[in-house]
Amino acid sequence: MEPPVNSSNHPHVEFEHVSKSYDGRTLVVRDLNLSVAEGEFLTLLGPSGSGKTTCLMMLAGFEAPTSGAIRIDGRSVHDLPPRKRDIGVVFQNYALFPHMTVGGNLAFPLEVRGLDPEQIRERVRRALELVRLGGMEDRRPGKLSGGQQQRVAIARALVFEPRLVLMDEPLGALDRRLREEMQFEVRRIQRTLGVTVVYVTHDQQEAMAMSDRVAVFEEGRVEQVAPPEILYEEPERQFVARFIGDNNILYGSVVGVDGDFCRVDVGGGIVKAFRIAPSRLGDRVAIAIRPERVSLAPKPGVYHNEFDARVEDILFLGDHLRLRLTVCGHSDFIAKIPNIVGHGAVLEGDQVRIGWLLTDCRSLEAPGQE
Amino acid sequence: MAGALRKPQLRAAALVLPLSAFILATFVAPLVTMLTRSVYDPMVADTLPETLALLHDWDGQSTPSEAVFETASREMVRAREDRSLGRVATRVNRVESGLRSVIMKSARRLHRVKEVDSWREAMISIEPEWGEAKTWRAIQRAGERITTRHYLHALDLQRDADGSIVLQPPQRRVYLPLLKRTLAVSLGITVLCLLLGYPLAYLIAHAPPRRANLLLLLVLVPFWTSLLVRTTSWIVLLQTEGVVNDTLVALGLIADENRISMIYNMTGTVVAMTHVLLPFMVLPVYSVMRTIPPLYMSAAASLGASFPQAFRRVYWPQTLPGVGAGSLLVFILSIGYYITPALVGGQSGQLISNMIAYHMQQSLNWGLAAALGSILLGCVVALYLLYDRVVGIDRMRLG
Structure with a gap:
């Protein structure tokens, strides 16, 4: 049988x-x-x-x-x-x-x-x-x-x-x-x-x-x-980046291509990202960055992407803090900061420095482009 | 707490008060009257009280004493004068046929008799039946205030000479065969309705909404048509010179002189009643089918069942509450159906309800009609209880 x-x-x-x-x-x-x-x-x-x-x-x-x-x-x-x-x-x-x-x-x-x-x-x-x-x-x-x-x-x-x-x-x-x-x-x-x-x-x-x-x-x-x-x-x-877990999505146009990487002008700055979508110069793309991969007050020179940001909201969630930031003109950029010693000093309205690695940052196709 | 709960309940009860009064007056009261009438008949007892009192001490075998004859003749003459004797004679006649004329004739003659030596001799000389014990037993039986004789009669039973209950001789049995026929015909109609109605209900329940509504409308149209119109339409269709026979003859399927008689017999009753009662089967079955998610059949198929297997094991058992409700409804309606058999049943297609109507309207034996009606009611209640035991009445779905 x-x-x-x-x-x-x-x-x-x-x-x-x-x-x-x-x-x-x-x-x-x-x-x-x-x-x-x-x-x-x-x-x-x-x-x-x-x-x-x-x-x-x-x-x-x-x-x-x-x-x-x-x-x-x-x-x-x-x-x-x-x-x-x-x-x-x-x-x-x-x-x-x-x-x-x-x-x-x-x-x-x-x-x-x-x-x-x-x-x-x-x-x-x-x-x-x-x-x-x-x-x-x-x-x-x-x-x-x-x-x-x-x-x-x-x-x-x-x-x-x-x-x-x-x-x-x-x-x-x-x-x-x-x-x-x-x-x-x-x-x-x-x-x-x-x-x-x-x-x-x-x-x-x-x-x-x-x-x-x-x-x-x-x-x-x-x-x-x-x-x-x-x-x-x-x-x-x-769609996958948005649907699976949380992701920050920044839209911009490609201003530089270098093999697997690209530089994208997101309005208020240039982001260096993994080039996933086969984009060319001038193409509109979406940049995806996981909130938990964003670091607060990074050591200079370690991260490929570093920006100034303003803290809009802070949610205390026990094991982590959830910050809503304005970065490069985008006002709902989320960063999850682990609740470890030294991170408790951030206040709403503070100007902070944030950074993330090139490998945590992926440039994907933007809607309307196939 | 209890008081707070009781108030809305009282208000709700007050709302149905007019309905309760209506039902009490038009349904409960007549029903009770009818049930009473089947066991209680004071007519003879009130007209011949002394005679019956004297007969109480009689041994039931010999000729009664002179006093009985004297009292009986006096009371019969008086009853004749106030015109109640006819009704008494009719009742006695129902116990022992032939006695109506004996009583009426005797009273007429005795009226003229003023003085005699022996009332016994006088009465026996008018009608020799007065000398027989069974005549007096008949009067005694008809004089029972609370009586089972209507029920005995309705069940083709009788009391023999020593008072024990026995079946009527076969050629005199009327009601038992009729009751059996009524039950058999009702069962047959129920089965027919199920066979015809179940597939129809299935079709409607699984049709797309628009077509389902149309089909449901077609089921309901005959429901909305007058019963008389529908029944007479069957006459037009089925009579010997009717549409069906004409068509069959025209097609050469039957010879002109061999036209089939399909109406004014049992065939007519069954066909017309099945048609009339079909919606009562289709509607409950359909309403139950609609609540069965199609998912069950998909699930059964995914588990490896063929359609017949899935139908028999999964679908059919779930429609049983509807089938039960429909069958019970059709059976109960057909067991007491009157108009259709009266119109298209002819001689052989009569049911027990037609006999009840006959006793109500023609023979005026209301006691017997009430007893027959009560037996019919008993059948329905028994069936209901049986259904409750086997299936559970809370599982019945009417719509």
């Missing part, structure tokens, strides 16, 4: 030039190319309406791509109805069958596969233990807490031992504490079983915490696919 393990060098899942339109005019997914490796945890991250759920539904078989191909283990699944794809799906609102017990819900996929009752009981028991709900077989889903229902939904998607599991914002309805707990839980289960997971969320922290790789969606397009650290440290697109 074990599905053949992918021994070839095909990725487990492949999207190839996939586009999707519901009305024939607007594309909700545009020319998507994406591959997921065996055993990988890939998250589709994006704001609502960015096409990530549509991608998931196409993979599950509930929607058909308008053009392009989706392959699982190198085979196109175009003609395969959902029930034959052998993919576990965890739905946003769990979709647990209310008229069946927890055990009934879990047994359902096994019963339609014609397993014998003894085997079904054993598998249901093991699946419930995996999600730490051992012995809950006879409960009704409606009598369980949100977190427990979520575990049951995950157990049901895993009980028939699919190699690929899709999860559509599975933790969206849970409160914050429970959500963080479940993030570990889902990750643990995925590691234990070694299944491939394609996970959809709009919560970037969740995506960062759980994923091997994250695909950032924006208006039906994948902006960047990368492991969470890379996505944070090396955003390649302005």
